[in-house]
Amino acid sequence: MxxxxxxxxxxxPTAASQRRSLRSRAEEALLPPLVALLLAVVVGDVLxxxxxQSPGAVYRLLLEGTWANAYGFGQVLYKATTLVFTGLxxxxxxxxxxxxxxxxxxxxxxxxxAALLGLALPAGLPSLLALPLFxxxxxxxxxxxxxxxxxxxxxxGAHEVITTxxxxxxxxxxxxxxxSSYLHVPETLHTEEIKTGGLPRLADVIPSxxxxxxxxxxxxxxxxxxxxxxxxxxxxxxxxxxxxxLQPEAAEYGGVRxxxxxxxxxxxxxxxxxxxxxxxxxxxxxxxxxGFAAGSGFLGIAVALVGRSHPGGIIIAALLFAxxxxxxxxxxxxxxxxxxxxxQAVVILAVATSVPEVERLLRGMRRRADxxxxxxxxxxxxxxxxxxxxxxxxVV
Amino acid sequence: xxxLAFVWQVFRIVIPYLFAAAGGVxxxxxxxxxxxxxxxxxxxAFCAAIASYYSGSPWAGVAAGAVGxxxxxxxxxxxxxxxxxxxxxIGIAINLLAVGLTRFLLRLAFDSSSxxxxxxxxxxxxxxxxFGALIRNPLVWAGLLAIPAVAWLxxxxxxxxxxxxxxxxxxxxxxxxxxxxxxxxxxxxxxxxxxxxxxxxxALDQHQFTDGMTAGRxxxxxxxxxxxxxxxxxxxxxxxxxxxxxxFQIRLQGAQVIPSQFVEMIPYVLTIxxxxxxxxxxxxxxxxxxxxx
Numbered sequence: 001m002x003x004x005x006x007x008x009x010x011x012x013p014t015a016a017s018q019r020r021s022l023r024s025r026a027e028e029a030l031l032p033p034l035v036a037l038l039l040a041v042v043v044g045d046v047l048x049x050x051x052x053q054s055p056g057a058v059y060r061l062l063l064e065g066t067w068a069n070a071y072g073f074g075q076v077l078y079k080a081t082t083l084v085f086t087g088l089x090x091x092x093x094x095x096x097x098x099x100x101x102x103x104x105x106x107x108x109x110x111x112x113x114a115a116l117l118g119l120a121l122p123a124g125l126p127s128l129l130a131l132p133l134f135x136x137x138x139x140x141x142x143x144x145x146x147x148x149x150x151x152x153x154x155x156x157g158a159h160e161v162i163t164t165x166x167x168x169x170x171x172x173x174x175x176x177x178x179x180s181s182y183l184h185v186p187e188t189l190h191t192e193e194i195k196t197g198g199l200p201r202l203a204d205v206i207p208s209x210x211x212x213x214x215x216x217x218x219x220x221x222x223x224x225x226x227x228x229x230x231x232x233x234x235x236x237x238x239x240x241x242x243x244x245x246l247q248p249e250a251a252e253y254g255g256v257r258x259x260x261x262x263x264x265x266x267x268x269x270x271x272x273x274x275x276x277x278x279x280x281x282x283x284x285x286x287x288x289x290x291g292f293a294a295g296s297g298f299l300g301i302a303v304a305l306v307g308r309s310h311p312g313g314i315i316i317a318a319l320l321f322a323x324x325x326x327x328x329x330x331x332x333x334x335x336x337x338x339x340x341x342x343x344q345a346v347v348i349l350a351v352a353t354s355v356p357e358v359e360r361l362l363r364g365m366r367r368r369a370d371x372x373x374x375x376x377x378x379x380x381x382x383x384x385x386x387x388x389x390x391x392x393x394x395v396v
Numbered sequence: 397x398x399x400l401a402f403v404w405q406v407f408r409i410v411i412p413y414l415f416a417a418a419g420g421v422x423x424x425x426x427x428x429x430x431x432x433x434x435x436x437x438x439x440x441a442f443c444a445a446i447a448s449y450y451s452g453s454p455w456a457g458v459a460a461g462a463v464g465x466x467x468x469x470x471x472x473x474x475x476x477x478x479x480x481x482x483x484x485x486i487g488i489a490i491n492l493l494a495v496g497l498t499r500f501l502l503r504l505a506f507d508s509s510s511x512x513x514x515x516x517x518x519x520x521x522x523x524x525x526x527f528g529a530l531i532r533n534p535l536v537w538a539g540l541l542a543i544p545a546v547a548w549l550x551x552x553x554x555x556x557x558x559x560x561x562x563x564x565x566x567x568x569x570x571x572x573x574x575x576x577x578x579x580x581x582x583x584x585x586x587x588x589x590x591x592x593x594x595x596x597x598x599a600l601d602q603h604q605f606t607d608g609m610t611a612g613r614x615x616x617x618x619x620x621x622x623x624x625x626x627x628x629x630x631x632x633x634x635x636x637x638x639x640x641x642x643x644f645q646i647r648l649q650g651a652q653v654i655p656s657q658f659v660e661m662i663p664y665v666l667t668i669x670x671x672x673x674x675x676x677x678x679x680x681x682x683x684x685x686x687x688x689x
Contacts, residue, residue, distance in 0.1 A: 050504060099484050101484065152668070152672050159680070161431075162618075162622060163668050165618075166615075166664040166668050170664045170668075173657040173658075176657050336500050336503040338500040338503065339496075340496075341500075342493060342497050342500055344496070345490075345493035348485065348488070348492070349475060349486065349490075352475065353479035355481070356479060356481060
């Protein structure tokens with residue numbers, strides 16, 4: 001049932017042009033994040049100096065508090081785990097030409113449904129048996145929330161950006177109602193503790209991670225990344241999804257049911273975000289708590305953007321944003337941790353604005369290079385045709 | 397049975413919605429998605445509090461509020477017009493930036509992570525929240541005028557015609573010599589100033605800035621913009637409806653007739669219903685969110 005992954009270039013490219021297109025694709029992918037990091041450092045310097053501290057000392061503290069000790073690194077891994085899920089969720093939507101801004105509530109709904117299941121399951125159930133049930137429950141919770149805007153778009157043409165934003169408020173209010181009216185432990189905003197199916201912490205295997213929240217959900221995150229890559233680039237439905245993302249009219253003409261693809265993509269996207277809820281509910285606290293998503297859903301957009309909507313890039317970008325989040329806590333003694341919120345926003349702004357610029361620049365350079373090659377009598381391959389097209393939904 | 401106190405409270409709540417939604421209409425009619433209203437409001441509230449605190453005059457706060465919103469709006473317009481970046485992504489970054497920057501500056505200016513000290517506002521403390529206090533607050537009058545002003549601008553001036561043409565068909569606008577970029581910058585700046593005034597109203601009304609004090613009001617204003625189908629007068633009515641629902645919920649608190657969360661949902665559910673076209677079709681400006689070549 002697998003179809004060829006990428007529509008092959010029109011003609012067989014020469015080795016030289018293939019090498020060149022690979023290089024320009026690497027440049028296209030790496031330049032914007034580099035520009036963004038540079039800009040973030042500059043803005044960071046300004047903020048740090050405004051607080052009367054030395055940038056060098058703050059950045060050193062940021063790195064020491066994250067990658068240089070096991071606890072900090074564990075926290076980075078924990079935060080990155082959730083971000084991988086929400087990043088994948090947004091990226092899968094983008095590949096279908098859809099903007100799922102609802103990961104925040106899909107994440108919460110996934111965690112909530114998983115917690116409901118956990119409270120209902122008998123305490124003695126073996127973890128290995130419970131885990132698939134939990135994954136299914138979380139995927140169902142997030143997927144259901146994602147499917148609604150997908151359906152509304154396919155059936156009524158309602159724009160998914162607005163419906164997902166609005167649904168965020170509706171779903172979070174609904175969950176708050178259930179928790180505060182029926183499920184909470186008095187004086188708290190969380191449910192009773194889940195007695196079954198807790199995921200082992202990384203500290204159980206590597207003792208130096210002791211105290212950090214990193215847990216085996218990270219394996220699920222890696223598995224999800226591989227699965228999404230396989231689905232997008234190695235299966236027929238994934239190919240259809242990308243075709244719809246690139247050019248819905250052409251896909252429709254080619255026999256793809258665009259509405260069904262939208263619907264499916266939003267459901268899968270929501271399910272991915274939902275499974276991310278396990279990181280907190282099953283891996284860390286063992287209960288559902290109101291507001292646990294805490295912006296991870298929105299940061300997923302940034303992660304997908306910097307990771308260029310590719311599962312591999314998303315893992316790296318998730319580590320970057322998790323490092324910033326955790327680093328904020330590490331430097332809080334010198335400068336307010338809110339500094340990293342500003343830097344995260346700067347990174348998003350810089351990447352989002354420089355991606356179209358870099359693409360245009362490289363395209364111009366390539367065109368000049370090709371013209372030069374033809375003049376020299378060399379046979380230049382279809383370098384432009386071989387470059388990957390971005391989804392029509394916009395440059396992300 | 398409507399008590400007068402209920403009416404005054406609706407007015408007090410609706411003013412920031414009217415400001416922000418007027419900005420929302422302006423922005424969306426020019427083709428710029430108004431996801432950023434929340435950020436404009438937050439920035440406006442913060443700048444208003446700072447200026448009012450240091451100058452001792454609420455009028456300085458009003459001016460600073462408008463400037464604070466405008467600066468963020470110009471950043472948004474630069475990203476989406478000059479750099480042709482995706483409006484949704486940029487918009488979310490602008491909101492994150494507003495949250496982060498106001499928190500950081502709150503720490504920097506007042507060494508607090510939650511709120512500013514008390515700042516001068518328009519109301520005299522003992523007048524309370526009733527009618528007397530309302531009519532003595534110039535921002536209330538400005539807020540009531542915001543929607544009619546935007547309606548007049550959009551439908552009765554050459555600028556408004558350009559805004560609408562840029563939002564519906566930028567290529568056609570370009571072909572008759574209208575600069576899409578310039579119109580979008582202007583509409584964005586106006587939208588930022590209006591939403592910033594809404595934020596200034598909040599800060600001056602509560603006599604302080606508190607972290608995240610806009611609390612989703614920018615998104616309610618966006619909901620009103622869409623639920624009112626991008627038409628200023630309908631949008632104003634939508635704001636009134638949402639504010640009445642909110643007042644109702646505040647009044648009912650403790651009575652437990654309807655859980656407060658369900659009342660909170662009303663604007664968002666109505667907007668989704670409107671977008672799905674269950675009661676009439678809500679068609680956005682044709683070029684909304686699109687990059688103009």
